[in-house]
Every structure is written in C-alpha cells, then in structure tokens.
Amino acid sequence: NDLPGRFIQVESEYKAVEAIMHSDKNLTSGQLLALQARLYQVGQHIEVMSKVVDQMAGGIKTILNTNV
Numbered sequence: 001n002d003l004p005g006r007f008i009q010v011e012s013e014y015k016a017v018e019a020i021m022h023s024d025k026n027l028t029s030g031q032l033l034a035l036q037a038r039l040y041q042v043g044q045h046i047e048v049m050s051k052v053v054d055q056m057a058g059g060i061k062t063i064l065n066t067n068v
Contacts, residue, residue: 003052010045017042 017039020027027035 003049006045006049010042010049013038013042013045 017035020035
C-alpha cells in the first residue's frame with residue numbers, strides 16, 4: 001500500500017546487513033548463516049519491488065499509448 005515506505009524499509013534492511021558485513025566482528029557460523037538468510041530475504045524484497053515497478057511502468061506506457 002505504501003510503496004515509498006517499502007523502498008525505505010528495504011534500503012534500511014540492506015544498509016543494516018551491509019554494516020554487519022563491513023564490521024570487524026568475528027561472526028560465528030550461526031551468525032554468518034543468519035546473515036546469509038537475511039541477505040537472501042533482502043534480495044527477494046528487492047526482486048519483488050522491481051517487478052512491481054516494472055508492472056507500474058508497463059501500465060503507464062499502456063495508458064499513454066491509448067488513443068482517445
């Protein structure tokens with residue numbers, strides 16, 4: 001419902017994962033596995049949002065190409 005809000009949420013999730021990856025912490029195997037799962041989830045969110053934007057762009061193109 002709130003597409004801009006979802007963009008901001010996914011961006012903050014990605015930045016949080018990126019901060020963990022760039023930190024100097026020694027992560028345990030479990031923490032690394034959790035990080036991998038979280039990164040996969042963020043990637044899935046980005047993919048879904050990309051499809052939504054593509055569908056919206058297609059709809060707008062269709063509307064603009066309609067002869068009145």
